[in-house]
Amino acid sequence: MKPLKAVGLNPKTKEKIITTLIVLPPLMSIFFFFYGFSGWNFFISLTDWEGFLPTQNLVGFKNYLALFHDSLFWTSLQNNLLLILIFVPGVILIGLILAVLLDQKVRGEALFRTIYLLPFALSFVVTAALWAWMYSPRVGTINVLLEQLGLGFLKSGWITDPSIVMYCIIAALIWQFAGYSTIIFLAGIRSIPGSQIAAAKVDGASTFTLYTRIVLPQLKASFVTAFIIFMCFALKAFDFIWVLNRGGPGYSSHILGVSMYKETFGFDKFAYGAAYATIILVLSLVIVVPFLCRVYRRE
Amino acid sequence: MRISKPSRVMLYSLLVLFACLTLLPFWSCVVTALKTSKEVVLTTPVTPPLHPTLAPLMESLSYLRRPLLNSLVLVGSGTVVSCFFGSILGYVFSKRKVRGSTLLFVLVILGLYIPPQVQLIPMVRVISKIGLHGDLGALVLLYMVFGIPMCTFIFKTLYDEIPDSFIRAAKVDGAGTWTIYRRIILPLSVIPFVVAALLQVTIIWNDFIWGLVLTTGIRNLPVTVAMANLKGSFVAEWNLQMGGALWIALPTLIIFVFLGKYIMRGYGAK
Numbered sequence: 001m002k003p004l005k006a007v008g009l010n011p012k013t014k015e016k017i018i019t020t021l022i023v024l025p026p027l028m029s030i031f032f033f034f035y036g037f038s039g040w041n042f043f044i045s046l047t048d049w050e051g052f053l054p055t056q057n058l059v060g061f062k063n064y065l066a067l068f069h070d071s072l073f074w075t076s077l078q079n080n081l082l083l084i085l086i087f088v089p090g091v092i093l094i095g096l097i098l099a100v101l102l103d104q105k106v107r108g109e110a111l112f113r114t115i116y117l118l119p120f121a122l123s124f125v126v127t128a129a130l131w132a133w134m135y136s137p138r139v140g141t142i143n144v145l146l147e148q149l150g151l152g153f154l155k156s157g158w159i160t161d162p163s164i165v166m167y168c169i170i171a172a173l174i175w176q177f178a179g180y181s182t183i184i185f186l187a188g189i190r191s192i193p194g195s196q197i198a199a200a201k202v203d204g205a206s207t208f209t210l211y212t213r214i215v216l217p218q219l220k221a222s223f224v225t226a227f228i229i230f231m232c233f234a235l236k237a238f239d240f241i242w243v244l245n246r247g248g249p250g251y252s253s254h255i256l257g258v259s260m261y262k263e264t265f266g267f268d269k270f271a272y273g274a275a276y277a278t279i280i281l282v283l284s285l286v287i288v289v290p291f292l293c294r295v296y297r298r299e
Numbered sequence: 300m301r302i303s304k305p306s307r308v309m310l311y312s313l314l315v316l317f318a319c320l321t322l323l324p325f326w327s328c329v330v331t332a333l334k335t336s337k338e339v340v341l342t343t344p345v346t347p348p349l350h351p352t353l354a355p356l357m358e359s360l361s362y363l364r365r366p367l368l369n370s371l372v373l374v375g376s377g378t379v380v381s382c383f384f385g386s387i388l389g390y391v392f393s394k395r396k397v398r399g400s401t402l403l404f405v406l407v408i409l410g411l412y413i414p415p416q417v418q419l420i421p422m423v424r425v426i427s428k429i430g431l432h433g434d435l436g437a438l439v440l441l442y443m444v445f446g447i448p449m450c451t452f453i454f455k456t457l458y459d460e461i462p463d464s465f466i467r468a469a470k471v472d473g474a475g476t477w478t479i480y481r482r483i484i485l486p487l488s489v490i491p492f493v494v495a496a497l498l499q500v501t502i503i504w505n506d507f508i509w510g511l512v513l514t515t516g517i518r519n520l521p522v523t524v525a526m527a528n529l530k531g532s533f534v535a536e537w538n539l540q541m542g543g544a545l546w547i548a549l550p551t552l553i554i555f556v557f558l559g560k561y562i563m564r565g566y567g568a569k
Contacts, residue, residue: 101310101313126547127324144344281414281417
């Protein structure tokens with residue numbers, strides 16, 4: 001630090017300069033990677049760039065117009081909405097139920113919690129392999145079990161059946177995230193002051209009233225957290241479906257993330273893929289920005 | 300407790316039922332990975348193997364050996380670098396607030412919610428410009444930056460729990476920003492480092508889309524991408540697929556079983 005001293009800076013200024021020098025490189029790389037790239041992606045979506053060709057011309061919003069006339073886009077959006085409408089409430093509801101059950105002074109609570117959380121530890125590639133085996137039509141776990149239980153009439157083609165493939169995917173994703181959702185709600189329940197619950201009990205409240213009147217209204221923060229996390233996941237989801245069946249059969253389980261990947265890296269339509277990505281980004285921001293604003297407005 | 304005996308029976312039955320549903324895919328994975336191809340065909344996916352064999356596990360391991368090493372490299376470099384920067388940024392955002400630093404922090408956190416799809420295409424361009432396309436080095440670089448917002452968030456949240464009075468005392472003694480960091484904050488950082496590191500290890504180990512887009516050739520693939528290829532190449536050989544899945548699942552399962560308490564602090568639940 002001698003050179004700085006030589007210039008005659010006072011220690012405070014010197015410290016400020018050092019802090020800036022330490023903090024700037026990681027901050028700059030984050031901003032370049034997250035915001036620079038988002039902007040660049042938007043710019044690419046306004047061009048006609050294809051693959052690794054050097055030529056690209058600005059074409060305005062042509063890609064977006066093409067998107068709105070593309071039936072694959074509407075199929076993907078529809079499937080994505082289905083995913084959001086069933087997966088998000090489903091995983092929240094199951095997490096809430098399990099959290100309330102675990103809150104009943106259960107023996108072995110830690111063991112149950114750990115078991116429920118296990119699927120959340122896995123890569124989507126692993127879960128896709130596990131569920132491909134579960135859903136395999138001929139020899140897979142579910143069909144074999146159904147037959148053994150005398151429920152053979154419920155056997156189905158599962159992920160090979162275009163009319164139910166999305167529901168199969170949603171069920172597997174709920175399986176993967178239910179434990180995480182449980183932990184979020186359990187933490188919320190445990191943060192409610194014990195005195196309130198004790199007071200309600202003294203007043204003779206039943207377990208049911210206790211939860212509907214005292215506990216649930218105070219879980220708002222947990223609901224919001226879970227909603228944001230699972231919504232954002234549902235919007236950008238890709239890995240599980242891609243490894244499971246590449247969005248098939250046909251286009252029946254294409255969601256936005258899958259179509260974006262396929263247009264970009266399958267058909268080299270980079271600018272078109274960038275338009276898909278921008279739409280995913282905008283939908284995510286619409287959900288997250290109001291949330292972050294509310295959380296940090298006070299500070 | 301007000302809950303009556305019959306409802307306690309109900310309660311435990313429900314909990315056990317959910318536990319069984321959770322464990323079923325794991326169970327059929329493990330038993331299938333221990334069977335020969337012939338036994339997979341002859342028995343059901345839930346019956347334990349009559350003649351357990353390690354052959355499928357060994358075969359899938361030989362297929363995944365190089366990718367497992369690659370993923371170890373990615374996890375090691377990515378975790379160390381993003382934890383280091385996360386700790387510094389977390390400290391500055393928590394204890395050295397200046398005007399506008401909350402806004403800056405929120406912008407860093409917002410990075411967590413930006414879908415990877417918008418970064419894929421620009422990243423591919425940058426990586427091919429610097430001549431790393433298809434190379435493992437591209438992923439090494441990526442994961443060094445990718446984890447910083449998450450780490451910053453964890454360190455900031457946990458540093459907020461350190462009372463400001465600790466620091467005020469040191470300030471009175473004339474300690475500067477970075478002396479305080481080294482002497483006071485770092486020694487109190489064991490838990491934040493454990494939480495952030497476990498989280499980064501899990502996230503990088505499990506990540507898929509970046510490896511899929513940025514790397515080619517078995518020498519460069521991370522283990523998840525190699526596993527997806529294995530799944531595509533050995534479609535009917537369920538024992539191999541389950542063996543491969545097991546190898547990838549093992550490290551993160553161990554983390555969640557034995558250190559779950561720490562990792563869930565990182566996911567925002569105490």
